[in-house]
Amino acid sequence: MSLSEEVQAARKNVVTDGYDMSLGEILNLYRDEELLIDPVFQRLFRWDDERKTRFIESIILGIPIPSIFVSQKDNGVWELVDGLQRISTVLQLVGELKGEVAEAKGALVLNGTRLLPSLNGKRWKESAPDAGDGLGTALQIEIKRARVRVEILKAESDAAAKFELFQRLNTGGVGLSEQEVRNSMAVSINRPFYDWMIDLANDPNFITTTQQTEAALKSQAGVELVLRFHAFRNVPYQSGLDVHEYLDQALITMASDGTFDLHTRGEEFNLTFQYINDALGSDAFKRWNGNIFSGKFLMSVFEVISKGVADNLEVMRQMTDEERNTFISSRAKNLWRNEIFSQNSGAGVRGTTRLSRLLPLATEVFQQ
Template sequence: MLMALIEEVQKARQDVVTDGYEMSLGEVINLYKDKELVIDPVFQRLFRWDDQRKTRFVESLLLGIPVPPIFVFQDDDGIWELIDGLQRISTVLQLTGDLDGERADELGPLVLNGTRYLPSLDGKRWNPTVGDAPDGLGSKLQIEIKRARIRVEILKSESADSAKYELFQRLNTGGASLSEQEVRNSIAVSINKDFYDWLIALAKHPSFVSTTRQTDTALEKEAGTELALRFFAFRLIPYQNGLDVHEYLDDALFQLASPDGINMADEAEVFTKTFDYLEDALGSSAFQRWNGSAFTGKFLMSLFEVIATGVSKNLPALEAVSPQERRQLIMEKAQSLPSDKIFSKNSGAGVRGTTRLSNLLPVAEGLMKP
């Protein structure tokens, strides 16, 4: 077993080809201006630092405090795509006035705050507002910032196709700044922009929003998009027993978004019919537990996994009956789930997500069969 693990490590290392060296921020700025360092516009939407955090980063540069490296992917033409370091590089570009795109227009010039060590930074910007106004940083400090050095870790094009996205995913989910799905969204754009737009649009379908009872916080963190992705993954991508749920969704995204992944028109029809039928039958109680007299409690992922997947796989039978019969069939199946032995055994509070998926997804179609 140990030899097998060693062989797996050696093989995985061959999939990732890297290099790295230090550069001045002035060199990084010039690469960006010359289009030799690319920041995907969707990544720019994730530029969330407030002015205080931006100021603290600029303070670190002025004080000579070491900053973490940035990670880039180098394509076959030598162009670098920023994988990690968005907040730091975008802060510098906003400060110097070199940040491009709609996000730059939205943000405007960066005006710094005072800090404990540098209180006189308050109100300072890269260039003075007019003439020799005292709100400019001045050439001496500008030069110091541009000469500050940062290490660049380079993932080369010889790496496996998935290495760029795997690296972005790992580097951007360790903190609280991005949710797992926000990272997946950025990856989806790089793989297949049409698929990304399609998934985002479906996540806003009225009956889907209603039945999944999404809060403003959930919407902000792309919870609806993740649920939409889960729906298609559960329907179309077999779950590998024991695989971490988020790794399963990452793998599913690669397969679904690939050029020959799915027929988006057909699957969109399945999606809308599934949630339209569920809303018609159950409304906003679609994924609440039946207590014997009413649907109560919070949204339950186990119910979403079984009911949404099961209904989608039984659409021909549900389409063949009248709307009234369909409503009754869906209602009865949803009410019967809590008392089903397989469902109750694999959906309790102490059941791991991996166990739940392994045991419930294969039987979802049967549990919801009319």
């Protein structure tokens, strides 16, 4: 297929529309639940009060607002795709923001700016009669009349196109992790699939063996490990494909597959990490130096051991607890003497090379 043919084929997957709306109209759509911000997405509302104030200042000064992007559901309701920080700031200011995030953040009190120092301490409505800290009717009307372009990704666009749009646009200067972006799109594609991944990431055996730091947990690294586990077992890795692009596509493939058995796959996941925890505990995915396991969590070890154990569950089910623990422990230690593993698990090895070499190895290492 030529480049021009590839362009035409890709464009057919994206069906768009768009028009200008006032912020007041957008507020009404949100109030009437015709514009949705999923709670998972809403938790990514991270602008500090200074950035919120600068945005409100821009609206008051008549500076054009960048377009927002929404995805239209089959019932006609819009789901916010890009513009979370801007729209949530306006919603918080006027007191319309819903959910746990709204309760945690409370009312938005503006700071003073270089051009508008008198904004300092101002809020949408006065905190008390004659307090003098409200914006006033004139400014309220100006803010609600400010217009923004709404770009609409129509319902007939495919899931991959929605993911691409979300991934390319939804940065907002807040440094979302790759998995936070995936989580938000998983909600849009298949909410039960997202909930299932979150439940698995909270499995006690999984938490013990992966030993994720607070920073890693905050960036949803645990959920990414859950996704990696199921992707490696259910979506063949294409050699040379960027690892994150592979995970993106794997999520779309599994979440969009109506035959993907969440219950069975979940039981396999839980049993895998129960066996690994019983045998290795918190040392499961660390380096073996010949005497002890030490150091930090290693992705290459996780990929081989978790997939290897999962691919051989039927054999391991037939073992006694003691036999299984000894078997898994010995194979985990022997891994460090495996030439293929040693050559493809170091820090200088590209992720694409690592996966293409180590994923086939995983099943073999844990065969009886």
